[in-house]
Amino acid sequence: MGKTCQFLSHGKNTYIMWLFLMVATSFSWAGIPSGYYDNAAGKSGSDLKSALHAIVSDHTKYSYTSSSTDVWDILKATDEDPENSSNVILLYTGRSQAKTLNSGEASPNGSNRWNREHVWSKSHGFPAESDTAYTDCHHLRPADESVNSSRSNLDFDDGGSAHVEATGCNYDSDSWEPRDAVKGDVARMMFYMVVRYDPGYHSDNSTYDLELVDYAGVDIGDPPGEPLFGKLSTLLTWHEDDPVDSFESNRNEVVYSYQGNRNPFIDHPEYVDSLWNDALQAPTNLSASNLTETTLTLTWADNATDESGYYIYQDDAKISTLSANITTTNITGLTSGSTYTFKVSAYRNTEESTKATLDVTTNGVGNLIISGVYDGPLTGGTPKGVELYVIANIADLSKYGVGSANNGGGTDGEEYTFPAVAATAGDFIYVASESPQFTSWFNSAPDYTSGSMGINGDDAVELFYNGSAIDVFGDISIDGSGQSWDYLDGWAYSKDDRSVATTFNADNWTYSGINALDGETTNASADTKVPVGTFSTTDSSLPVELSVWKATSSNGRVKLIWATESEIENQGFIIERTLRQAQGSILEWVEIASFVTNSALLGHGSTSALHDYSYIDRQVEVGESYRYRLSDVDYRGNVTEHPVTFVRVKDTGTDLRPANVLLHKAFPNPFNPEVNLSFTLGKSGEELSLEIFDVRGTLIQTLSSGYHEMGSHNFLWSGINSERNTVSSGVYLVRLSTGSTNQIQRVALIR
Numbered sequence: 001m002g003k004t005c006q007f008l009s010h011g012k013n014t015y016i017m018w019l020f021l022m023v024a025t026s027f028s029w030a031g032i033p034s035g036y037y038d039n040a041a042g043k044s045g046s047d048l049k050s051a052l053h054a055i056v057s058d059h060t061k062y063s064y065t066s067s068s069t070d071v072w073d074i075l076k077a078t079d080e081d082p083e084n085s086s087n088v089i090l091l092y093t094g095r096s097q098a099k100t101l102n103s104g105e106a107s108p109n110g111s112n113r114w115n116r117e118h119v120w121s122k123s124h125g126f127p128a129e130s131d132t133a134y135t136d137c138h139h140l141r142p143a144d145e146s147v148n149s150s151r152s153n154l155d156f157d158d159g160g161s162a163h164v165e166a167t168g169c170n171y172d173s174d175s176w177e178p179r180d181a182v183k184g185d186v187a188r189m190m191f192y193m194v195v196r197y198d199p200g201y202h203s204d205n206s207t208y209d210l211e212l213v214d215y216a217g218v219d220i221g222d223p224p225g226e227p228l229f230g231k232l233s234t235l236l237t238w239h240e241d242d243p244v245d246s247f248e249s250n251r252n253e254v255v256y257s258y259q260g261n262r263n264p265f266i267d268h269p270e271y272v273d274s275l276w277n278d279a280l281q282a283p284t285n286l287s288a289s290n291l292t293e294t295t296l297t298l299t300w301a302d303n304a305t306d307e308s309g310y311y312i313y314q315d316d317a318k319i320s321t322l323s324a325n326i327t328t329t330n331i332t333g334l335t336s337g338s339t340y341t342f343k344v345s346a347y348r349n350t351e352e353s354t355k356a357t358l359d360v361t362t363n364g365v366g367n368l369i370i371s372g373v374y375d376g377p378l379t380g381g382t383p384k385g386v387e388l389y390v391i392a393n394i395a396d397l398s399k400y401g402v403g404s405a406n407n408g409g410g411t412d413g414e415e416y417t418f419p420a421v422a423a424t425a426g427d428f429i430y431v432a433s434e435s436p437q438f439t440s441w442f443n444s445a446p447d448y449t450s451g452s453m454g455i456n457g458d459d460a461v462e463l464f465y466n467g468s469a470i471d472v473f474g475d476i477s478i479d480g481s482g483q484s485w486d487y488l489d490g491w492a493y494s495k496d497d498r499s500v501a502t503t504f505n506a507d508n509w510t511y512s513g514i515n516a517l518d519g520e521t522t523n524a525s526a527d528t529k530v531p532v533g534t535f536s537t538t539d540s541s542l543p544v545e546l547s548v549w550k551a552t553s554s555n556g557r558v559k560l561i562w563a564t565e566s567e568i569e570n571q572g573f574i575i576e577r578t579l580r581q582a583q584g585s586i587l588e589w590v591e592i593a594s595f596v597t598n599s600a601l602l603g604h605g606s607t608s609a610l611h612d613y614s615y616i617d618r619q620v621e622v623g624e625s626y627r628y629r630l631s632d633v634d635y636r637g638n639v640t641e642h643p644v645t646f647v648r649v650k651d652t653g654t655d656l657r658p659a660n661v662l663l664h665k666a667f668p669n670p671f672n673p674e675v676n677l678s679f680t681l682g683k684s685g686e687e688l689s690l691e692i693f694d695v696r697g698t699l700i701q702t703l704s705s706g707y708h709e710m711g712s713h714n715f716l717w718s719g720i721n722s723e724r725n726t727v728s729s730g731v732y733l734v735r736l737s738t739g740s741t742n743q744i745q746r747v748a749l750i751r
Contacts, residue, residue: 031253032267040264044274046351052195052264052271059261064116064135065104069258071116072104074137078254082247089247090114091141091185092151092166092178103145117143119186120193121153123220125208125227126200133200133210137255138263139189151176155216155230156186156238159548159561159612161662161743164680172548172563173610174217175231180554184242187235188265191272195264197227214282214354216612232276232354233600237616239265239272241555280304283327283344284599286356287571292395293362294335299328300356301599304346311352313343334362339606359605367392368400368463369500370471371428371535374491375457377517378437381489385432385446385453386461386473389535394423402431404452405460405476414464415452428533441523442532457481457488457514463500471500473509485509490516493531544570544603544632544640547610549742551628551647558617558647560628563610565745569634570603571595575615578627589629592617603632620649643735643742661688663736663743670748674718679736679743681708692717693733700727719749 040051063070076099081087087096100106103115119139126133133139143151147166160172168179178186190212199207208224212232220226244266252266264271281303290297298312302325312320312329322329334340340362343355372387386402394400398421401414416431423429432438432446433454439445455461458481460474473485473492480486485504490512498508512528520526548563560575572595578588593615595601604611620626627646631639664678677690689705690713701722703715717734719727729749736743 032262036262037264037268040268040271048271048275049195049198052275053198056192056196056261056264059136059259061132062135062137062258064129071135071137071140072102074255074258075116075140075142077258078137078251079142082250088114088142090147091117091119091143091182092147092163092169093144094168094179094181095144097142102142113145114142115145115148117141117148117151119189120210120229123153123223123225124218124229125197125210125225127223127225131200131224133193133197136193136196137259138192138196138252138261141189153220155218156190157216157231157234157612158559158614159563161548164662170561172612175612180242182242183238184240184244185248187239187242188244188248188263188269188272190229190235191239191265191275192263193229195275196261200227215357217609234614236272236276239269244269280307280346280348280351280353282353283310283346283356285595285602286342286344286358288342288358288360288605290330291360291362291393293367293399295330295332296334296360296362297328297330298342298344298358300344302327302346304348304353306348307346307353308348309346311345311347313345313355315341316343338362356599357604359607361606367394367425368423368429368465368471369498369535369537370461370463370473370494372491372493372531373455373461373473373487374530375455375487375489375517376437376441376530377489377520378441380437381456382434382437383432383441383446384455385430385438386455387532387535388429388431388463389537390423390425390427390429391537392425397421397423399466401464402450402452403462403464404455405462405474406455407458408475408477408479411462411469411476412452414462414467416448416450418448428535441521442530443522443524457486457490458483460504469502472502472504475504485511486514487511488514489518490514490528491530494535496536498537544568544642545746546630546642546742546744548612549630549642549645549744551626551645553647553650556620556622556649558620558626558628558649560615560617560630560645561613562630563612564604565610566608567604567611567632568606570605571633572602573613574631574633574639575601575617576629576631577617592619595633622649624649643737643744645742661736661738661743663734663745666734666745666747670750672719672750674716675747675749676714676716677703677734677747678712678714680712681710688736688738690715691735691737693735694727694730700732717747 037055039055040048043051062074076088079088081089081096084096086098088099089096097114101113103113106113119141122134147163150163150171154171154176155174157175158177160170160175160177163169163171170177193210194212197210199209201207208227210227213228213230214232216230218226218228218230248266252263256262283300284303285301287299288296289299307324309324310322310326311318320329339359341357341359343357345355346353369389369391370386371389374383374385375381376383397418401417403412403415405411430446431448431450431453433451435445435449458479460472460476462469463471474480484506485492492509492511495508495510516528517526523530544567545565546562547565548561550561552559574591575593576589577592593601625646625648627644629644630642633639662680666675666677669675688708690703692700694700703717721727731746731748734745734747
């Protein structure tokens, strides 16, 4: 058995055959040179990082493309297929492919060529070919052209949808998950880049420092790009789960034979723990409380034992430095109704931990809304006034006020200001022109009285916050007589789920019709009653929208992966697993993980950004089938359960993955009268179902279920249920389920 090895001194076309002893199909190389890592012995943390940088930083640089030995030549040697010396193994697909079938030599017509993948994407810090990192073969690998294009410059993390060609890889908008067999390889390449380029140098001798961060979706900005890459915690897990194998060790030796430097984390995997697990621990469980319109309290868990203190960031600007062991701080001077991103990190001398992050929206504008107006039939046309609804807690009602705009004469501004009291979410506030007639009509007294509410059915009403109008009923510049919104001797009431707006839309209201209350003496006896306290702003979206929820099994463990499309006041997640089947059909659930004790399960508050999560369950038995249930918990402690997924645990060395099933984006969305729903199936024989649910989880219609052929499948849903009845306007959930995988997206029906 032999291996082709290239002599660097004899040019790119000279090869000699070296014979190596093969043990268990692995090549035996010379190994680590004596004394190579002596200067790293006994070190950890930043000292180890500095020592390793000094050891590996002075390497021989080769051209990216050249008539002499270049990166193409080196990759043909480093990634040669041990079973076929004419081929290389492609990183993400695992496919063995001819060395010559690459984008530098082969025609693109009808071919499936490979090219050179920068595992640490060059846009993250070194976009110029003259940069040393650009041609460093320790992180350059052969990859299928189209797969490489899909991976682009995404960070590394678990989750997402399976790639149509590299079926062992998953990806989403901000991250890429390689196949299991090379996850550790990828992690160790990234670790190498951190110590090798600490710092690195551009061609103009300016420096850059490559660093790993514990989040995906790094904003690289303008060239040369932020020298950051995520996600550190995921890479650490991959390093542990996929140890160094013979192919990776062999590759390290070949790169060393060219460049003269080695990847320390292949030679000494234990350096990973010494370098990162000895690092300053970041705070976790960052949460907000005592939320008002302009202030809040941040609280976090202290995980470091020897920190100097904590840094507080607001929208990426450092706003405070705290002493050690402090785990709470008050934030003031905020703007009501605004969303802020807060981050907290620990620091020790010049070292700073990764940051805990939380998005928070303050109370304020939009927390009070006009829900009804009325012009009664009693003496003097009373009662007259307005009903207001409190959407969220208001600490100081005096920031709000009301005013009327009479006979189309334009705004009169804020004519009545509320007292400095608090108001509770869900409360209704009644402001009338007087009290006796109001009490006689409604059998209860108004909360406040003001002459400004002596409105007639042709008058508009404005709601103010801090002196500025935030909501309006009617057109302040038009006399309402004869208009669609005229409520003379009657009433108008807001439809549910309306948002505050300073431009009036008559379609958002219901009306009694003029003179509807004539001759009536009380609301209770009226034929057309004034609606009282019925307005609602119940959100039609789920607190957490899942786009992916799946379970996979390999090596006697279960890995749960989910992705959120959006989150509303999400504290975090709870994972439950069924115990062995109880008698009958009743499932017994046991909690196995919670955000309370596991920071990886903490939510992202309120956000419309995509976020990926994962959890590995090691307390399972090979051969058993388990069901898993995911729940999220909002800031008020409300628990929302998501669909159940299940998986059978496979033995070591096997891997059960969900079939390559991809639910495509619905279109048009919103829709009327019908929406196109489609998915792609990577293999035949897959048992799956495509179903429509309402937001409360009630099954509306099953569009397809059972066996499906490989390929694309398209369905139309025309807004009807399983009984062929038309459903109402609203938000509905499309769920594509394969048993071990649930993919979910929202569609909006507007009639």
